[in-house]
Amino acid sequence: MIEKISHIGIAVHNLEEQMSYYQNVLGLPFLGTEEVTDQKVKVAMFGVGNVRIELLEPTAEDSPIAKFLEKKGSGVHHIAYEVDNIEKTIDTFQKNSLKMIDTSPRPGASGTKIAFAHPKSTFGVLTELCQEESENLENRKDD
Ligand code: ZN
Secondary structure, eight states: OEEEEEEEEEEOSOHHHHHHIIIIISOOOEEEEEEEGGGTEEEEEEEETTEEEEEEEESSTTSHHHHHHHHHOSEEEEEEEEESOHHHHHHHHHHTTOOBSOSSOEEOGGGOEEEEEOTTTTTTOOEEEEEOHHHHHHHHHHO
């Protein structure tokens, strides 16, 4: 089940260059930076309400973000929906004949499990499914 947007991913050439806009002009709280080796990106996170803005800078030429920047330049890269059961949601996507880039979850930033759906299946919007580990544990109490 999808309850909220987890974060919006924005591809950038240079984190430092854009961070001041989010921090000083928009005044969003800075939540930290992290390197996600699996995706070959460095991430800077900002909070807005309970949604995060994630700036993504490639750390290698073969990073998916490097390829995106080359084709489209900096800008909105993906929207991530928070799901409570990522395996089940992947299954639902596949049952609806949507193509998944990740057919099984892989590690994302902040200890999350993530999977991308192919933008050709989601009307041009690169869609990430994101399951927060800690929240998942909290939710189990209520079951
Ligand atoms: Zn993301």
